[in-house]
Structures are given as structure tokens and as C-alpha cells.
Amino acid sequence: MVDRGTPPAAAPLPDDWPMRAEANLALNRMGSFDWDLDGGRLHMDDPALEVFELSPDEYDGDPVTLAVRVPIGEARQLDAQVSQALKDGSTTYGAYFRIRRRDGSLRWTHTQGHIQRDGEGRPHRIVGIIRDATQELVHVTERTALSEERKRQTSVIDETTAALAHAITVQDVIDVLSDSQGLGRLGAVSLLMGLLEDGRIRVVAEGQAGSYVPELEYTRVDEDYPMSEVVRTLAPRLITSPGEFARRYPRLWPHIEPLDVSAAAYLPLIAQARPLGALGLLYRGKRNFTPEERNLLVALSSSIAQSLQRAMLFDQEHDIAEGLQTAMLPRTVPTFPGARIAVRYRSARFGRDVGGDWYDVIPVPGGRVGAVIGDVQGHDTHAAAVMGQLRIALRAYASEGHSPATVMARASVFLHELDTDRFATCSYAEVDPADGTVQLVRAGHIDPLVRHPEGPCRPLPAAGGLPLGLSAMFGQTDYPVTRAALDPGETLILFTDGLVEHPGKDLDDGVRVLTDAVTRGPHEVEELADHIGAAMGERTGGDDMAMLLLRREGEPIPEIGRRVHQHVAPADPEALALARHMISEAVRNWGAGGRADEVELVADELITNALLHTDGGAVVTVRMPGGAERRLRVEVQDGSSTWPRRREPGETGVSGRGLLLVDRMADVWGVEARGSGKSVWCEFNVQDRSEN
Known part of the structure; x- marks a missing residue:
């Protein structure tokens, strides 16, 4: 046998054999x-x-x-x-x-x-x-690079254009371009945008964090900056190295150098052959721009410029409309003894959609407060213009002392006669801070709310009529008056549907959310108004909004100097009834209960005489002048120059008894000239409250 020898010993295995899958x-x-x-x-x-x-x-x-x-x-x-x-x-x-x-x-x-x-x-x-997979696909990538690049360019343009299609304002355009996806589409690490304004370029997009330079926010077109250059020449400027950047723009380079930028593209934004501004794109690691990339940048700048032009027009229209809306609203809110008032207004969020919401606070004769909230149909400058006219008219009617129902009826007729296709919803509340009485008229508007001093909130249901303009069109200008009372510390809240309305949501749900926000809010009206705005701001849609808060104070108003005032038209039985009610309430609230029947009867006679014997209406004033004695004075003013005469009536006479009654019941009376008319007055000594 042949001795084959011992096989060689196997080489030792590595310590890490077999290698772990992770390694x-x-x-x-x-x-x-x-x-x-x-x-x-x-x-x-x-x-x-x-x-x-x-x-x-x-x-x-x-x-x-x-x-x-x-x-x-x-x-x-x-x-x-x-x-x-x-x-x-x-x-x-x-x-x-x-x-x-x-x-x-x-x-x-x-x-x-x-x-x-x-x-x-x-x-x-x-x-x-x-x-x-870089190495395994390198050859495939090289063969398909041109095709892929063209597809990418098309995709970049399509995606950027699609994103810009939803941009409404200039800020929207900036947001589309400067967010991470926008910069990713453009392949840049930072973006700058400047708008041309009166020969200067204002930077509106500040680029990446830490790149904002305050002294460069405004630059002249003739200065040595890349944005200025492309606006002057209307041609792109491509920079392919830090050295070129430093050499061409030495004033800008110290601010760019810390950003580690290797290349930049500055593009003019041109729309309808007019420069709007410039766009700057900053790159890292980039050293050149291929012809395809140059074409892509030019195409993108054109698309961006068109979107920017549309957005600038939108912003301009919104500013004009918002300015018109703001100008139509009251500049200040008057103060009233016994009442605290806060108002808030928010314009619509998109374009020209400022809407026709408004509020107003009107001093009404007799120390009462007229609180108005309304909304003209539509969301455009026309709505704002109609709102301004309607507000002024309604304010005039209320200031004349007409009853709330008459104020609304006349405002409806006024709007109808403006020859406009707009109508308006409105609520008008006339509040007496002295006794808390509220007379509320509603024209197609949302019911107001009332907040208890300790927080609970409840609706104030009010009978309503048709919106202003429509009621006059259909001949239904009889507006019912809802009477209520505010206790000391209670707050009346009037608002438009823009505060509670949300697309796709039920209006009642919005009112419930508002009621909850009011209940949880603070007591002071200014703080409560801010709280409501913050609580409802996130859920409301793009509509404009107005709200008015009136809180009745708990501190008593001094009796001396109190005054109530009411206008009564010749053919206005409701105003006559309202005047009688006003006199009755004033007499009793001011501690003249012992002579209440006499005062009411005499005042009624004077009003009736003025309406029967003169062509116009009458203005009734009841007040308590100062002095040592407690006196109550009733004045009825009309536009007739004919003075009344006291005479005894015959056995069958049905007239002439009025002044006789005044003479016997009043402590003193008289007549005074008032311009082209006159004032018939009488006074009563009234007992103290303690004697009642």
C-alpha cells in the first residue's frame, strides 16, 4: 500500500466566523x-x-x-x-x-x-x-440620464405650477416655494424673494434661518446686488462658485459666506413685460448649471411671476376692500353711565371677501343705548359700501328717538330704495342702563345671548321679521318688539353668523359652542370679547364676523339728571304706546309713584294735543332737573308755531279740556319757543322714595 501521509491540518477559522448578518x-x-x-x-x-x-x-x-x-x-x-x-x-x-x-x-x-x-x-x-444601488445602476443611469432629466424638469414645472395654482396671496406663493417640498423641487437649500416697490426692492422671503439681514430688506434698483441687477437687465444671473460671488458682489458676499453656498441663481420675475421683483435660489455642492437646468429655471421664473402677479392683485383688492370696510365701521365706541361695551370685528380671510358685517353703538334720547349688529348679503366691496350707507341711515333714525320697530322699518325701506339687489339681516336692541329694560327687534338675524354675572349663558329668543330690504319689498315692515330686562352684571351679546358658522357644520352646533365659550369666559366685557374671539377663531370659516357685548353695571345711576326721550310719529300707534310705557316706567323708577297717575295723564294729553293739532310728530322728554326740591318735568316739543290756548269747553264740547287738565294737575306749566316750533312743559313736585 502506498502511504498517502496525513492530510494537512485545516487553517484556523477567524474569530468572527461565520460573520453576523448585521455586520x-x-x-x-x-x-x-x-x-x-x-x-x-x-x-x-x-x-x-x-x-x-x-x-x-x-x-x-x-x-x-x-x-x-x-x-x-x-x-x-x-x-x-x-x-x-x-x-x-x-x-x-x-x-x-x-x-x-x-x-x-x-x-x-x-x-x-x-x-x-x-x-x-x-x-x-x-x-x-x-x-x-449607485454602482449597479451607474451604466443604466448614464444611458437614461437625458431622458430622466427631461422628465424631472417636466415634473418640477408641473408640480410647482400645480402647487402655485392654490396660492391666493403673496404669502401663499412664498410658502409654496420656501417650504421643504418646494425647495426640494427646485433643488435649492434656500430661497430669497424681493418685490419691486417704487424703485426699491423689498425682500419678502427671508431664506433659511439666520440669513436675514435687516439692512438688506430694502435696496435700490441701481445698487450692486444680484436682485437689483436682474431687475435692471431683465436677464437671469447664474453664479457657479464662491469666488465669483465674492468678486461680483463684494457688498453681499460677507452675508452669504456663512451659509456655505457654492452656487446661486437669481431670476427676474416678469409678468406682462413688467418686472415684479426677483427670485434668488442658493445651492450647496453645485458647481455649474446645465443648459437643461437653465431652461428649467427660466420656465419656473415665468410660472412663479404669473402666480405672483395674481396674488399681488388679490392682496391689493383685499387691502382696498378691508380698508373700505374698516372705514365704514365706527372709529370709537361711546361710553354710557351704567353700561360697559366691547366690540370686535374680523374681516374675511380671502381676497376681496370682506363682506358686509357691521356693528354700531348709538346714543338714544333719554340716556338709552342703541346696540346694532348686522350683515349685508354678499362678500365684496359692494356689500361693504351698502353696509356703510345702511349703518348711517339706521343710526340717524335711532338718534331721532324713533321706536326700535320704526327704526327697523325705515331702515328696510331705505335699503329697498337704494336700488340694490342686496338685503341685510340685523338686530337692534335699545337698552336703558338705568332700569335694564331691553327692547329688541330682529330682522332675519340670529338671536342674541345673555350671560349671567356668574357665567351661565342663555339665548334671548326674539320674535323676528324679514331681513331689511325684503320686508319693504313685500310690504311687511311691521317688526315685533321683544321686551326683556338685564339684571345688574348681565351681558347682552349680539353677533353675526360669521362667528358661529363653519362650512359643513350645523349653525345650531356653532351657537352651542359659542354658548359654552361665553359661559367659561371672564366677566369683564373686553376680556370676554377676546376670549370669545380666541375660542371661536379656530372653528370659523372664511366669513367676516362682528360682535357687540353690552354689560349692565351694578352701580346705581344718580336720580338727579335722569332723562328719557322718545320721538312719536303722527301715524305710529306703536311709538305712542312705547312713549306711554317709557313715561310710566320712568315715573315709578324715579320715586314719583305718589303722582304717577297724574304725570302719565298729563303727559298723554300733551302728546295727543301735539299729534292732533300739528302736522308733524312730537318729541317727548321726561327728566328730573337738579335743585333743592325733587321735581319731575315733562316736555312735549312739536314743529308748529301756534301756541295752545286754555279755554273752557261747552256742555257738549269734546275739545279744549286738555290744557285745563294740565293746569289743574301740574304744579306749574308753560310754553317755550323752540326754533320754528315750541315746547309745552309742566312740572310736578314728587315725594321722596321713603314716603312711598
Whole structure:
């Protein structure tokens, strides 16, 4: 036999043999992931995060975090492939996609996953790998680079144009371009935008954090800055190195150098052959611009300029409309003894949609307060203009002392005669801070609320009529008056539907939310108004809004100097009844109960005489002048110059008894000339309250 010898001893194995899978993957630039589909969490190991050029502290386990590295177009394709595999019952999938590196360049990446399903075939988990596929696809990429670049350019233009289509204001345009997705589409790390205003360029987009320079916010067109240059020449300026930047723009470079910028593109924004401003894009790691990129930038600047022009016009129209609306509203709110008032107004949020909401606070004869809230139909400058005219007319009617129902009826006729197609909803409340009486008239408007001093809030239901303008059109101007009373410390809250209305939501639901906000709010009216605005601001839509809060104070008003005042028209029985009620309430509230019947009877006689024997109406005033004695004075003023005569009536006479009655019941009376008319007055000595 042939001795073959002993076989050679095997070489010793490495200490780490066989190599762990994690180390094997890492050496081959691969990482692993574990995706919990039910919980939405995606675990990625450190090698996987390195593929995405993310550090562990930059990733929180939410797949959305990876969007900063995946361009929008790539993300859509990847999502489509994974979704298809989940739907068609597959257990595996593989996909190539590109990620954007920190320097802005793109790199090919490959992912492969295994889908785990439950007993019913429902996918609940994916485990897989992610790897750098640059080398394996380099040749394919080179062959298809031109085609892909053209597709990318088309995608960039389409996506940017689509995003800008929803931009309404200039700020919207800036937000579309400067957010992470916008900069990702443009391939830039920072953006600057300047608008041309009176020969100067105002920077409206400040670029990345830390890049804002106050002294560069306004620059002249003739200065040595890139934005100024492109506005002057109407031609783009491309900068491909830090040295070129420093050489061409030495005044700007010290502010740019800390940003680590390697290239920049400054583009004029031109619309209808007129420069609007300039756009600046800053890049890192970029050294040149290909012809395709130059064409892309020019096309983008044109699309951006058109959107910017539209947005600037929108902003201008909104400013004009909002200015008109604000000018139509009261500049100040008068103060009243015994009452605290707060008002708030918010314009509509979009374009010219300022609307016709308004409020007003009117001093009414007799120390009463007229509180008005209203909303003219429409959301444009016409609505604001109609609102202004209607507010002035309603204010005039109320200031003359007409009853609330008459004020509303005349305002409706006024609006109808304006020859406009607009109508208006409105609520008018006449409040006497002295005794808390409220007379409320509602024309198609929302019922107001009343807040108790300790917080609880309740609606104040009021009979209503047709909106202003419509009631006159249909001949239904008889507005019912709802009478109520505010206790000391209670707050009356009037508001327009813009405060409680939300698209797709029930109006009653908005009122309930408002009621809850009022209940939880503070006591002081100014603080309560702010609280309501903050609580309701997030849920309201884009409509304008007005609200008025009137709180009756608890402190008593001095009796001396009290005064009530009422206008009575010749053919207005409701106003006559209201005047009688006003006199009755005043006499009793002021401690003249012992002579109440006499005062009411004499006042009624004087009013009736004025209405019967003169052509116009009468103005009734009841007041308590100062002095040692407590006296109550009644005055009835009319426009006739004919003075009354006291005479004894015959046995069958039905007239002439009025002044005889006044002479016998009043302590003193007389007649005074008032311009082209006169005032018939009488006074009564009244007993103290303690003697009642």
C-alpha cells in the first residue's frame, strides 16, 4: 500500500466566523428595516439610516420623517409599488428609487421586503433591506440620464405650477416655494424673494434661518446686488462658485459666506413685460448649471411671476376692500353711565371677501343705548359700501328717538330704495342702563345671548321679521318688539353668523359652542370679547364676523339728571304706546309713584294735543332737573308755531279740556319757543322714595 501521509491540518477559522448578518449587511452598504403596518412604526437600523444619510437622532420611527430624503415623484412611485404588492397577495417586492443626499444630489437606492400576513391574508408586517444601488445602476443611469432629466424638469414645472395654482396671496406663493417640498423641487437649500416697490426692492422671503439681514430688506434698483441687477437687465444671473460671488458682489458676499453656498441663481420675475421683483435660489455642492437646468429655471421664473402677479392683485383688492370696510365701521365706541361695551370685528380671510358685517353703538334720547349688529348679503366691496350707507341711515333714525320697530322699518325701506339687489339681516336692541329694560327687534338675524354675572349663558329668543330690504319689498315692515330686562352684571351679546358658522357644520352646533365659550369666559366685557374671539377663531370659516357685548353695571345711576326721550310719529300707534310705557316706567323708577297717575295723564294729553293739532310728530322728554326740591318735568316739543290756548269747553264740547287738565294737575306749566316750533312743559313736585 502506498502511504498517502496525513492530510494537512485545516487553517484556523477567524474569530468572527461565520460573520453576523448585521455586520455582513453593513459591510455591503445594506441596512435592515422592520415595518409594523398596524402601528405605523418603521424601525431602521443604523446602516439603513446611513443609506438615507440620517443620523439616529434625526429619525423618530415615523415613515413620514424619511420624506425629507425622498423626492415627491420617487415617493409616489415607491408607494404605488408597495401598495400593489400588499393588495395582490404578494409576499415579496423590490423597488429602485432615488434619494436626495445632504449635498442636494440624487443617489439610486434599492429596497426589498418580505410581507407577513395573518391567517386571513391581511398584511401586518414587512421586514426587509435597504441598500445603496449607485454602482449597479451607474451604466443604466448614464444611458437614461437625458431622458430622466427631461422628465424631472417636466415634473418640477408641473408640480410647482400645480402647487402655485392654490396660492391666493403673496404669502401663499412664498410658502409654496420656501417650504421643504418646494425647495426640494427646485433643488435649492434656500430661497430669497424681493418685490419691486417704487424703485426699491423689498425682500419678502427671508431664506433659511439666520440669513436675514435687516439692512438688506430694502435696496435700490441701481445698487450692486444680484436682485437689483436682474431687475435692471431683465436677464437671469447664474453664479457657479464662491469666488465669483465674492468678486461680483463684494457688498453681499460677507452675508452669504456663512451659509456655505457654492452656487446661486437669481431670476427676474416678469409678468406682462413688467418686472415684479426677483427670485434668488442658493445651492450647496453645485458647481455649474446645465443648459437643461437653465431652461428649467427660466420656465419656473415665468410660472412663479404669473402666480405672483395674481396674488399681488388679490392682496391689493383685499387691502382696498378691508380698508373700505374698516372705514365704514365706527372709529370709537361711546361710553354710557351704567353700561360697559366691547366690540370686535374680523374681516374675511380671502381676497376681496370682506363682506358686509357691521356693528354700531348709538346714543338714544333719554340716556338709552342703541346696540346694532348686522350683515349685508354678499362678500365684496359692494356689500361693504351698502353696509356703510345702511349703518348711517339706521343710526340717524335711532338718534331721532324713533321706536326700535320704526327704526327697523325705515331702515328696510331705505335699503329697498337704494336700488340694490342686496338685503341685510340685523338686530337692534335699545337698552336703558338705568332700569335694564331691553327692547329688541330682529330682522332675519340670529338671536342674541345673555350671560349671567356668574357665567351661565342663555339665548334671548326674539320674535323676528324679514331681513331689511325684503320686508319693504313685500310690504311687511311691521317688526315685533321683544321686551326683556338685564339684571345688574348681565351681558347682552349680539353677533353675526360669521362667528358661529363653519362650512359643513350645523349653525345650531356653532351657537352651542359659542354658548359654552361665553359661559367659561371672564366677566369683564373686553376680556370676554377676546376670549370669545380666541375660542371661536379656530372653528370659523372664511366669513367676516362682528360682535357687540353690552354689560349692565351694578352701580346705581344718580336720580338727579335722569332723562328719557322718545320721538312719536303722527301715524305710529306703536311709538305712542312705547312713549306711554317709557313715561310710566320712568315715573315709578324715579320715586314719583305718589303722582304717577297724574304725570302719565298729563303727559298723554300733551302728546295727543301735539299729534292732533300739528302736522308733524312730537318729541317727548321726561327728566328730573337738579335743585333743592325733587321735581319731575315733562316736555312735549312739536314743529308748529301756534301756541295752545286754555279755554273752557261747552256742555257738549269734546275739545279744549286738555290744557285745563294740565293746569289743574301740574304744579306749574308753560310754553317755550323752540326754533320754528315750541315746547309745552309742566312740572310736578314728587315725594321722596321713603314716603312711598
